[in-house]
Amino acid sequence: MAGFRTVHVPYSVEQDEDGVWCARAQLHPGVVAYGDGDTEQAAVDDLREGLLGLAASAPLS
Known part of the structure; x- marks a missing residue:
């Protein structure tokens, strides 16, 4: 049975010159x-x- 795991990924958010x-x-x-x-x-x-999407396309180890 497959399980789910929560993974915390650090990210940054900025607003560009076009808003x-x-x-x-x-x-x-x-x-x-x-994104x-x-x-x-x-x-x-x-x-x-x-x-x-990246996680879904990653090979299982």
Whole structure:
């Protein structure tokens, strides 16, 4: 039976010069996930989707 595990990933959120919120998380050197949105929360939500996509595509060990 597969289980779930909560993983806390440090991330940063900044607003760019055009007003778009950008979120970034570095998992390993060279492995970075990004998210963006009209609000800070939208950028974090987009980042979360990207991280889930990376996790889903990672090989099982």
